[in-house]
Amino acid sequence: MQILNDQNFDQEVLNSEIPVLVDFFAQWCPPCQMQGPIVEELAKEMEGKIKVVKVDVDQAPQTSQKYNVMSIPTLILFKNGQVVKQMVGFRGKEDLKKEIGV
Amino acid sequence: MIYETIIIGSGPAGLTASIYASRYKIRHLVLGGQLGGTMALIPQIENYPGFKSISGMELTQRMVEQAKELGGEIKVEEVVKISKKQDFFEIQTEKETYQTKTIILATGTQRRQLGVPGEKQYLGKGVSYCSTCDAAFFKDKTVAVVGGANAAVMAAVHLAGFAQKVYLIYRRKPLRAEPIWRERAENNPKIEIIYETNILRIFGKEKAEKEIRNPKLEIRNKSQIPNSPAERDPASRDKFQTEGVGGVKLDKEYKGGKILPVDGVFIEIGGVPTTELIRPLGVEIDDKGFVKVNVEMATNIPGIFAAGDITDAAGEFQQIVIAIAQGARAVLSVFKYLNG
Numbered sequence: 001m002q003i004l005n006d007q008n009f010d011q012e013v014l015n016s017e018i019p020v021l022v023d024f025f026a027q028w029c030p031p032c033q034m035q036g037p038i039v040e041e042l043a044k045e046m047e048g049k050i051k052v053v054k055v056d057v058d059q060a061p062q063t064s065q066k067y068n069v070m071s072i073p074t075l076i077l078f079k080n081g082q083v084v085k086q087m088v089g090f091r092g093k094e095d096l097k098k099e100i101g102v
Numbered sequence: 103m104i105y106e107t108i109i110i111g112s113g114p115a116g117l118t119a120s121i122y123a124s125r126y127k128i129r130h131l132v133l134g135g136q137l138g139g140t141m142a143l144i145p146q147i148e149n150y151p152g153f154k155s156i157s158g159m160e161l162t163q164r165m166v167e168q169a170k171e172l173g174g175e176i177k178v179e180e181v182v183k184i185s186k187k188q189d190f191f192e193i194q195t196e197k198e199t200y201q202t203k204t205i206i207l208a209t210g211t212q213r214r215q216l217g218v219p220g221e222k223q224y225l226g227k228g229v230s231y232c233s234t235c236d237a238a239f240f241k242d243k244t245v246a247v248v249g250g251a252n253a254a255v256m257a258a259v260h261l262a263g264f265a266q267k268v269y270l271i272y273r274r275k276p277l278r279a280e281p282i283w284r285e286r287a288e289n290n291p292k293i294e295i296i297y298e299t300n301i302l303r304i305f306g307k308e309k310a311e312k313e314i315r316n317p318k319l320e321i322r323n324k325s326q327i328p329n330s331p332a333e334r335d336p337a338s339r340d341k342f343q344t345e346g347v348g349g350v351k352l353d354k355e356y357k358g359g360k361i362l363p364v365d366g367v368f369i370e371i372g373g374v375p376t377t378e379l380i381r382p383l384g385v386e387i388d389d390k391g392f393v394k395v396n397v398e399m400a401t402n403i404p405g406i407f408a409a410g411d412i413t414d415a416a417g418e419f420q421q422i423v424i425a426i427a428q429g430a431r432a433v434l435s436v437f438k439y440l441n442g
Contacts, residue, residue, distance in 0.1 A: 088226025
């Protein structure tokens with residue numbers, strides 16, 4: 001799964017033609033570690049329809065600040081470079097699917 | 103396939119139950135939400151025998167590894183319904199339906215909320231229930247921690263490693279955390295303890311600025327304060343709530359005012375049991391919602407056992423070591439029940 005940083009975020013997320021679900025996480029955050037596998041499963045299921053990527057907040061401080069990420073895990077759904085949904089806290093797979101509308 | 107037991111919950115009680123179940127050769131499944139439960143969020147555990155100091159995340163990983171190595175099946179699936187059939191129980195998750203002869207309820211608690219205005223609004227924008235998750239976002243900032251037991255005091259000390267100032271706000275006096283933690287908080291120069299005080303309201307940056315500059319001014323008279331961020335640059339007003347926490351209102355004056363400017367509020371006031379799933383089954387709970395169990399971890403319903411923070415058996419002393427003991431004891435009861 002692609003882990004983005006400040007350098008490649010815009011290209012991979014804002015310039016994507018299909019919607020992108022971004023999982024903001026950190027190595028030292030327990031719920032983030034739980035969120036990881038769920039997001040990875042979702043990525044497989046949504047392949048082609050929605051792009052799923054991860055952002056390590058330690059590697060992407062500017063991006064995190066830009067989107068006001070102050071709590072992790074935070075999942076943000078982008079469409080055409082715009083934030084359409086922001087979710088804070090650990091989410092189960094079915095919950096996530098409902099939120100992103102698939 | 104029908105399981106011999108399904109353990110609902112993957113915190114220390116559930117994981118220990120899995121370890122014992124494997125060793126008792128009980129065909130079982132663990133259905134959990136967040137692996138490690140409440141334990142996973144603890145920054146530093148120093149009272150777990152055998153480990154001088156270990157993070158909640160690491161202890162969780164060790165328990166999960168051990169459970170899996172013994173053959174335990176752990177699935178991250180949310181249970182949505184439990185029903186009693188003739189000779190078994192049916193457990194429905196968001197994904198599948200399982201059948202089992204017995205159940206061990208180990209669902210623990212959810213973080214208790216303060217129940218004040220602004221709390222939900224600013225969740226993730228300064229309001230947090232997990233200092234291990236979010237401390238790093240408050241580097242050199244000012245935060246408030248609400249609570250007085252171990253979780254709150256540990257959070258305050260943990261946050262003091264990142265923030266420039268930590269207010270520990272407790273509704274009573276003295277702090278009821280372990281004396282060793284109390285001392286650390288009391289001796290930490292970055293921590294200021296505010297006793298016998300409650301938070302009435304959590305504000306965003308804009309309101310907090312106004313309140314502090316002129317507490318007597320009505321909030322709706324925006325025109326009188328032209329320098330708020332939104333007025334300076336209306337275009338910065340996002341479609342979504344991007345403004346973070348700016349302060350809290352206290353129910354008592356502290357150093358000349360009731361408004362405390364803070365960038366974050368960490369709420370650590372304990373846990374509440376969630377009982378919607380078990381109420382339809384008729385499982386007896388006490389007046390606070392905790393599941394009633396006897397010394398064998400049996401509930402009033404044959405075949406349903408419980409362990410950990412969800413039970414009333416901890417005697418108000420909810421600890422990892424108590425949860426693991428109960429998890430093990432519940433498995434012995436399951437074993438006897440199956441072979442009875």
